[in-house]
Amino acid sequence: MSQLPQQPAGISVPTSADVARLAGVSRATVSYVLNNNATVRISEPTRRRVREAAAGLGYVPHAAARSLRAGHTRTVLLPAAQAPAVPLYQRFLTRLESDLRRLDYTVVQYGSIGLEPDEAARAWAELRPVAVVSPGATALTPYGIGVLTRSGAKAVITLGPQPVDGAHAFVMDQREVGGCAVRHLLSRGRRRIGVVVPREPDLALFAEPRLAGAVRAAEDSAAPALIQPLPLRYDEESAEDLAARWRTLGLDAVFTYDDEYAMLLMRALQDTGVEVPAETAVIGADDLMLGRLLRPRLSSVTIELATAQPPAEIIDRLVRSPGGAPERHYLLRAAAVARDSS
Template identity: 55%
Template structure:
């Protein structure tokens, strides 16, 4: 059986095969299939080369392309193994498209909580990424930056609340999200404010700074953290004890938790905003379609295309000293729920 299969297996087509079929040089095939032809190849020739490649089933070899370019072209975004929401998904889609326009391939890499910073950096380095973005994770250390640099990574960026020595830093102040929500609720006269704290441990890097921001903005008011699972039963339990808590306003962590809570409150006969003023965060489409419409903190993430341009520049200029960029301004979008 095995010998019969091997006799019918053909070798993979090469760029030389494509060149012969299209009647062009291998260099022309490389120009066309790697999108580096510029004005050197006519449209007619380009179409002929692509038709030949399709006919033969030829796919360029990524490793060979990496050898020519001097790097893999892989941009790795490291992220904790959590379910991301629409805001991050939209951001990553834009970033991926922008990087693709520059000739890079963007991939998400789920980090593991049982690894040390050194071990995580070594795991990233094994893939020989051209650039690493430690998005929404705090696993990057100065030693990790050095490990990546020594393995050939040209640009290391940290998307976090504090700079990481040796890395380019995109500073996202999560406490400002909570402060913006707290300022709004205080301005509306609330002096007893609840703050939803998701029980998912991977969200603590967001929820704890947001709680601190509410406390700072609502100094002198009562601020009470409320642990909540992202389940209907947990939201129903909160609704059942809401009146006994003596709270009047609630910062719901984000719009998705706010929608869960608003539905539970409505089922329990708790009027929004009369009995409970709700504020979400991320300002998703969801906030606009809820009834009553949800007041939400709008967070301005960097445009994916602009970040892709920055990454491309840092890759092409790997000796650029670490730079710091402040991103993510928080503003309140006031609607009916507060």
């Protein structure tokens, strides 16, 4: 059996008993304060005295011992290594992690690339997280959700375009982004609209719903409209090839998935003599500052997170009150920003 490493001679590890003596309280009070136990009423001066004593001694609670007592950790697992490189997605994860830390959760990012969904769930369960926020790239199954719940997870939450049965969900419905872009182009009189579909596999989770939203918006239009998917790699050669064929496609507008693909394709179109917006209107998504500096200035879909309650607070509530019916929280609000390119 492996053993913990020996402490260097002359160095003692501070204990909760040391904190209790210095603060003049019981060890139970130290535990209540440092574990943020809200079920016991402790005055704010006492809480402050305990925290100051712990800080002065350099004492921190033993996470493993606390986990054994509680049956779970204060860990929220974010398998963020699989997260797509989408600005809004990354901003959401950064804000979520910061807010969870303020609520005294330990946030752990865990990679499970190469694992099947049920294997990933078992790997996550080994860490005994109190909650898991799983990206849509990992297709959780009822079995995986059960494994996590039985291991002590109070809340299993998916993050992606579609909810998963049996789990709570933060839904980033990307269909509205594509629909918003196409409705804007239709309002400008454009009827033959290309939709860029990135060839990069890690973007499929967002690209396919955006295309579906674009198709739905065209179908719902009072005037006939055509949607043409346009596969495109994020490199100049692919953009130049598409631009060279552009006039044979008969399109008068394009939704480019996001602003970066818009910049790539718009430059290639201009280099081949296609006038923007006279021949082809262009709209991207994410409303990046760089797009506003282009000429013509890039129209875009601005995307905001919109929930009645901050996601970290929702997770905290689900952890404190587990066992309820799965909740669905829709996070996205999209709006077209019209500029010169459309």
